[in-house]
Amino acid sequence: MAAQLLIGQRRVVAYLPCVQAAVGHFRKFSSHNKPYHTEHYIVEATNTQTVWPDTNLGPFGPQDRRFPLPGLVGTNSSLQQPFKHQPHAEPDRVLPPLAVERHYQITEQFIISSEQIEADSGYLKEPPIPTPSDMLECVAQDCPHILRKDFTDLFPGHDIMEGAFTVITISQRTQHDMTGWSSQVEIERETLLATFIQGATEICDALQQAGYWADFIDPSCGKPYRGPHTNSSLFETDERYRKLGFEIEDLGCCKVIQHHLWGTHAYVGCLFTNAPLDHPVIQQMQQPHKS
Template sequence: MASKFVRIGRIVTYHPDLRVAVLRCRSFSSASNELDIPFYDAPESNTQTRTVWPDHILGPLGPQDRRFLMPGRVGPCVNTSRLQQEINAQARVDFTPSFNIDQILPQLPHQRQSDISEQFLTSIDEIDIAFIDKKMSPPVPSDKMEYRANSCPQILRKDFKDLFPDKNLMEGNLTVISISVKTNNDMTYWSSEVEREREELLDSFVQGAAEICQAFEEAGFWADFIDPSSGKPFKGAHTNFTLFETDERYRKLGFEILDLGCCKVISHPLWGTHSFIGTLFTSAPLEHPLIANLKSTP
């Protein structure tokens, strides 16, 4: 059974391997016609104090609320004693300011981007807190794949829009999915075993990501993924922009980029440098069953 951690704007699940997630995603895609996201109607307003419009006498000029007869929806105060009590209560309030100047001044662009980036990140501390609070069970030894979906804020889409010149990422929904696989070898070193494992994981990721993107497309959404070998979109139009796994933008997805002097390596919050990372982009919203219900083996 895979574990799941849900937070506003983020879903994290663990599975034994990528194939399990692909099969789960395909199963939801085949049943997408039967999976409807519920829409809730707005509660009916209280009509006891409202008139039926149009007014048969005044027509469209008739008020919709008899309590506010004057222009601008203004009406007389009929409970003057209560109003006087509220005024007296406000007069007794200590108006000593309890805020600093930074709370009333508008944020600078780099401050706003920094705040949003910080909200977007998933740090190791946050995952530890989720484990401690029992909101998320730690992955068992057999769970070697993490499927993390983030709802991308509008301001961070600028960092990714050049990767897809034929797609306007600034409009509609954008969900960034990070697939992390725990490796047997430490990726900070090079050896024939490390190279062999990376090649196997690369082939597995490309095949699995292509099937996941196909499932999203069958459900009516746009989807593409970054080929780790080239750093470019696998299905999109040609572009000179890349996103390799050691790119600094991965910090905004919750990973660390370690500078070893001779090279850089990506570090997973739980598995450190024993990890292989891949990324998908889709226009499917985070609450769609293809993403939200990807939490257990089929």
């Protein structure tokens, strides 16, 4: 089973007949005139009256001034209101929750709310099934902040830690098994390389014309195609591809990337952009294409 970027990771999957079909779709960014704004969601608790994110979490958060002593102990002079005895009161309602209890409650609220948001947004839809004529898989994934540091060295001229950061992998199905090497395999790889660079260039042009930053990795050298020079690289057998849903097979003499459907009959390229995953154009990519 292919490795997942994160459990519940947001992703949009589309199967297309060729690279130019993907290029044609991303050109819609240039003609998309509707203003787009990312929605910000606030998770509100129904019983505990907490709001996520909660700035009061942690041992260094503000304490209740009525109980200034350790252990939430106060004196008569520090109480603003006289204590009223409440018979049959539950212990949890008498004292405020501990920091760890409050953290657990808000984390649970966030998980439940995020699952509901993803369900309402269509992120939990069943992935499409490729047809025999589909020779390309295009997957757009939302890269979480916790994994962005793995790609920061690739783009020294762009801050990928702020704002949206979407990873787009383009997998072309091959006729030959990429574990072997022959003149036919070499010719096919050269053809697929040229096809990918031309298509990725046009996709980046469409994204940049729409006001977004975009760059892609040249599979022949593992370097960003448009960005400034960097000593970092991302070859198709790099272990970071495991986080993007692929497997890396070690053959002893070399390594080869494996696609979850096509195995080693695949040629993989990667593109990065700050266009958000929930942009309408990217969301429409998962709709069935017309032959």
